[in-house]
Amino acid sequence: MTEKGSRFLQYMAASTGNLNIVACGAILGWTSPILPKLAEDNPIAPDNQLLRPITIDEKAWIGSLVPLGVMFGSFVSGYLGEWLGRKRSMLMSTFPFLIGWILVGTAHDIIQIYAGRFILGLALAMPFTVLPMGQSLQIASDVISSMISAFAKSRRKILIPTVTLSPPSLAQTVLTIGSSVQQVAIRGTLGSFLQLFITFGFLFSYSVGPFVSYTVFWLLCASLHVAFFIGFMFMPESPHFLLSKGREAEAAEALARFRGKSLDGVRKEMEEMQTEIEEAYRIKASWNDVFKVKVNIKAIVLTSILMSFQEFMGIDVVLFYVEDIFREAGTSNTAISAIIIGFVQMISSVITPIIVDRSGRKILLVISSIGSGITVGILGAFFYLKNKTDFDTTTIGWVPLATLVVYIIAYSIGWGPLPWAVMGEMFAPAVKPKASSICVFTIWSFSFLLTKFFTNVTPDVGFFFFAACCAVNIVFIVFMFPETKGKTLAEIQQKLSRGRSKAEEIGEESSIRNSVAGAENKMVIYGDLAEEKGRELTRY
Structure with missing residues (x-):
């Protein structure tokens, strides 16, 4: 008789783990209510500890230093996660979070605020790297599994590739859904969950920040990390990590605790996990391997x-x-307008997992680009009329809120979750950590540049620029980007390899064979498993 088990501890791990993601969203949203307070000069805000209003350039640095910190922190976080384990690395990240908040909260000098924000960015890289691959995403997967299993037509167990959010960790490449009935078609849904919890953090900042003092707000934000630390310290370590370190007995105990079963009840799952981990660790890919294969370069x-x-x-x-x-x-x-935006963003993120796998990636990205482009274009026109003409914009004062509401909805159905999902689909497991690190470094680089320099241009110019970028997005998606929905890695990379000569294909195969030991490893680079062609290699 199959042991039923319990998911209580899994839900507890998900709740406490995602509390850290909420706290990260609060860090990102902190600038919205606080920067206006620090910029007030008539009179200076009573809780402005700088005792002077900040300049436009200082405002830009405060906003952009968190992305800059994530840029550098993401390269370290993945390695720490593999070295220390998911649990210990996540718990350790609490300390730089608290150091950053203390620096920001007690600052009487702008440089101290800069230092605190940069440290918060460094720390923020850790949960973005480790948590999506650990217990909390496992819970999201299990919840979806139980819903799907009620009406799934196929009883075939299919594994789901995870969505990578920061470099570089072996855990990024693999996610095994134990005792689940999953289909390739829903893998994009999983990529929407982390976005959802981040929006909770933004809404927290928008809802609380304007109505409390500077000091109370940073203490509340810091308390989220403390609450996470207290709750998460009682969670077991990831069974995947323990197995990867050869600690089979501890892994079995941890898995049994998560499943609410006896050791005998998880024996079969342990054997499957052990086999998959051994296979994964036989696959090695260096930076040289990443750039030798043209398909990898094109995907990057x-x-x-x-x-x-x-x-x-x-x-x-x-x-x-x-x-x-x-x-x-x-x-x-x-303040109320910002709260409305945060609420709409949260609701949109709740709906997104429902629709994200019902349509192709490309069509959703195109629709998202059209909606976002039109709305930021209208917003740019509003600011042009307001600042550069004699038009009385008070008669259309509803336009900024209305356009941003539609913008958030349009963005959330496509460009919010799908780039992360696609990044998890484009690369073979052996090269995914290194390839993903390049992509993630790229996105945080542009986040830093845009948040730093947007304040240096007039709003109309900035929003017209974003509208033009949305138009370019459409061209890129329609004519250059492959559809990945419902495709195995082998099918995706076959699309990417079209147009090469036979000699190039033979040469590339030879390069892979020389770079990765064994023909089986070569097959993995192309996304094919030697034992089961067409199924993606995924792990917990």
Whole structure:
């Protein structure tokens, strides 16, 4: 008789783990309510510890230093996750988070705020790297599994590739859904969950920040990390990590605790996990291997462009500076308007997992580009009329809020989750950590540049620029980017390899064979498993 088990501990791990993601969203959204307070000069805000208003350039640095920190921190976080384990690395990230908040909260000098924001960015890279591959995403997967299993026509067990959010960790490449009935068609759904929890953090900042003092707000933000630490310290380590270190007995105990079963009840799952981990660790790919294979290079270029366009939609500028945007537009109640934006973003992120795998990636990205482009174009026109003509924009004062609401909805159905999902689909497991690190570094680089320099241009120029980028996005998606929905890695990479001569294909196969030991490893580079062609290699 099959042991039923319990998911209580899994849900607890998900709740506490995702609390850290909510805290990360609060860090990103902190600038929206706080920068206007620090910029007030008539009179200076009573809780402005700098005792002077900040300049436009200082405002830009405060907003952009978190992305800069994530850029550098992401290269270290993956290695720490593999070295220390998911649990310990996540718990350790609490300390730089608290150091960053203390620096920001007690600052009487702008340089101290800069240092605190940069450290917060360094720390933020850790949960973005480790948590999506650990217990919390496993819970999201299990929840979907139980829903699908009720009406699934196929009883065939299919594994789902994870969505990578930061470099470079072996855990990024693999996710095994234990005792689940999953289909390739729903893998994009999983990529929407982390976005959902980040939106909770943004809404927290938008809803709380304007109505409490500077000091109370940073203490509340820091308390989220403390609550995470207290809850997560009682969770077991990832069974995948323990097995990868040869600690089979501890892995079995951890898996049994997560499943709420006896050791005998998880024996079969342990054997499957052990086999898969042994196979994964036989596959090695160096940086040289990544760039020897033309399919890999093409996938990196296309995915990096896709990730860059996500930033050039203007999303970080809008979310980081939403209250400033409303204030510049002359909106009467900027705080309430920001809360509405945060709420719409959260609701859109709840709906996104439902629709993201019902349509192709390309059609959703095109629709998202059209909707986002039109709305930021209208917003640019509004600011042009307001700042450069004699037109009385008070008669259309509803335009900024209405356009940004539609913009957030349009962005959330396509460009919000799908670039991350696509990044998890484009690369073979052996090269995914290194290839993903390039793509993620690219997106955070552009996030830094856009949030830093947007304040140096007039709002109309900035939003017209984003509208133009949306138009370019459409051309890129329609004519250059392959459809990945429902495709195995082998099928995706076959599409990418079209147009090469036979000699090039033979040469590439030879290069792979020389770079990766064994013909089986060569097959993995192309996304084919020697034992089961067409199924993607995935792990927990």
